[in-house]
Amino acid sequence: MAHPVTVTAEHPLDGLGLRAAGPPALTAVAARHLALLGADDLGSTASDGPGIVSLAGTDARLLTAEIVWARLAPAEEVSDEATAQAATGVAHVHGRRDGEPRGLAADYLTTACSVLAVQGLLAALIGRARGCAVETVRTGVDLAGLLAVGQYLAAATAADEEAAPLAPGGPPFTTADGVCFEVETLDPAAWVAFWRFLGVAERLAGSAWRSFQFRYATACCPLPGELPARARAADWALVLRAAAESGASVCALRSLTDRLAEPRPAAPWRLSPLLPVAGPPSPGAAAETARPLAGFTVLEAGRRIQAPLTAHLLGLLGADVVRVEPPGGDPLRGMPPMCGDLSARWLALNRGKRAVEIDIKSAAGRAALRDLVAGADVFVHNWAPGTAERLGLDDGDLSAVNPALVYAYTSGWAGRLADVPLGTDFMVQARTGVGEAVRPAGEAPAPSLMTLLDVLGGLLGAQAVLAGLLLRERGGHGVRVDSSLLGAAEVLTAPALRRAAEGGACRAPEGFRRPLRTADGWVSVADGPAGQAGAACPGMLADLTQSTAMTSAEVLAMLRSRGLRATTVTTALDTLGADPRFASALTRDEHGALAVPAPWRFA
Structure with a gap:
């Protein structure tokens, strides 16, 4: 079925004024997203x-989001991006591939926390429209860190x-001709066929x-040494042939400079x-304050x-x-480690x-889904491209x-780039320069x-749904919202791309957040103005x-x-x-x- 007629895109925060105060590291991304949603930046x-x-x-009813580095941890323990990554286990999980903790060179947790703050504000506005008396939303970068490692933490315990x-x-x-690449497949037969083609x-x-x-x-992947050795013995043309023959997907790592040449919304x-089409949105039940x-x-x-x-x-x-x-339930319910039978x-x-x-896939099943949709406010999915259209x-x-439905599609590529690989976390990281942005110069x-982009993409998906719900409240019609892993990558790499566009170094200095x-x-x-994150650099902290x-x-x-801020690194979740x-x-x-x-507190 064709898409219904759309009206001119609206902004759910039209008519609202926006002010920000405090450290830009905590407020800049949130303010930018609120402005993109229509708030007038004052x-x-x-x-x-x-x-x-x-x-x-x-x-004149003020609604405020308060963002702090540490909502749970002591302020002397978590006081910036580096210490938040260290304390919450993010540096440990990111460092598993390398065998030791390493901080992400990109400001991942402050970005995630800003998205959470916007979510809280949008949710509070929706609640207000339904009689919920919210004045303040509180969140913290350490809360964002715990959310980011939530799956890893559950498994570890x-x-x-x-x-x-x-x-x-x-x-x-890396290939013989120097191409650094990722491979992706969800099919074990395709994985084996790919490596067999390369001689494994x-x-x-x-x-x-x-x-x-x-x-x-x-967050790690120990492999037999023969696999990277065979990759190094092949040129990129042979790797592409192996992918085509096996059905696996490959992607050469792109640089941030490459991304500068591509359009970005x-x-x-x-x-x-x-x-x-008919009828106003369902008002739902009265909202609870919290x-x-x-x-x-x-x-x-x-x-x-x-x-x-x-x-x-x-x-x-x-x-x-x-x-x-x-039918039979989500296979991931049985993915180890288990807690009881889940x-x-x-x-x-x-x-x-x-x-x-x-x-x-059955007509009866699709009819049952439509029946559920008739009574829902939101429908969200991340099916493969074309699946929803094919199934009607x-x-x-x-x-x-349901004319009042907020229809949310959380995809890999949002249909914006041509000739892309599978839209999974690591392939999107490879294609968009994230692999460069999260590691300092020298690495x-x-x-x-x-899974940086899966998590940030899920956060942006919730933010988009909330914007759609608020737009529905204000406009009286259903909304389609699209978010993607590509969008998450663009949010995460935006600071590095701005530096590159201005002719500066897009990567952090060597040893950053080590x-x-x-x-x-x-x-x-x-981190600090004196380069405290480079604590191991010559001359900075010689006594250490x-x-x-x-x-x-x-x-x-x-x-x-000596007046420096630091914390111990969580190395065992x-x-x-x-x-x-x-x-x-x-x-x-x-x-x-x-x-x-x-990750929010409402008051």
Whole structure:
């Protein structure tokens, strides 16, 4: 069915004024996204203290988001991006591929926290329209960090062992003619065929599949040495032939400079209001003060991380989430490690959701899905491109059933780039220069094996849905919202691309956010104007050349006595539940899985 007629794109925050105050690191991304949604930017003031982003309309009812570095942890422990990554385990997970903790050179957690702040403001505005008296939304960069490692944390604290070994190693690969590339497939037969074409024995290639398959879950991928050796013996033309013959997808790593030559939209989402067919939006039930989406129903047909995380966040905001699974249930329910009879990772994204099994490939199943859509406020999915249209479940089809529906598609590429590989996290990282942005100069560009874009893409998906719901409240019609992993990559790399466009160095200096090894662990030094993140650089902290002979407590005491901010690095996620920085906020669900707290506080 063709898309219904769309009206001119609207902005859900038209008529609202926006002011920001505090550290730009905490407020800049949030202010930019709010302005893209239509708020009139009335200026910002840089200062110390918390980040404050405020919205006000003609009724003078102020709505404020307060963003701090540490909402849970002590302020002396988490005081910037570097220490937030270190304390929450992000540096540990990102560093698994390399065998030691390493901070992301991009400001991942402040970006994620800004998106959470915008989510909170949008949710509060929706709640206000339904009688919810919210004045303040509070969030913290440390909360964003816990959310980012939520799946890894749940797995690390489960009673069962991991599905695949946690050991250093993994893609990308390099060819004989110097092309650095990623390979992707969801089919073990295609994986084996790809390597067999390059001369790897079938049994050896097959033995590597499990580690490769579970790299999304473990953030590392130890592989037999013959695989990278065979890649180095082949030229890029032969690798392309191997991919074509096997059905695997390959992508050469692109640089940030390459991305400068390609068009990029201002916003990482697209809102397309749909011309109403009949009837106003369903008002839903009265909202609770602490749960502004109470009374809303979200129907989710997602897999892996991106769409399930989008729906999970909407559920944390109070929506009733109904998950559509194939007959027999989601196979990922059985993905080890387990908590009872459910996967710890699956619970991290899907706890609290109701589930219904529907075969969308059958006419009866599609009819059942349409019946559910008729009573829903939101339908979100991340099916492969063309699937919704082929099955008659695109926005045009479903808006005919429910004209007030917010139809959300969380995709890989958003249909914006030609000749792209599979739209998965690591392939999008490779294609968009993320592999360069997250690693400092002196390190070879390489996509992180932490699912950076799946998580950030899920956050942006929830932000887009909330914008669509607010637009529906204000305009009285359904909305299609599109978000993508590509959009997430563009948000994350935007600062580096701006530096490159201005002729500056797009990559951070060598050694940036490299923790210091101590006698009993690791310490991360805060970023600062004096280059404190380069603590190991010659001349900066000469007394720390012997840090490996000192305990972490001794190193911290020395740093703090000199006015430097630092924290210990979490290097074992299974200890985070007892870590005094976060223990009070981490709980166990009814299955025994560790759960991270909701990232907002409403008042």
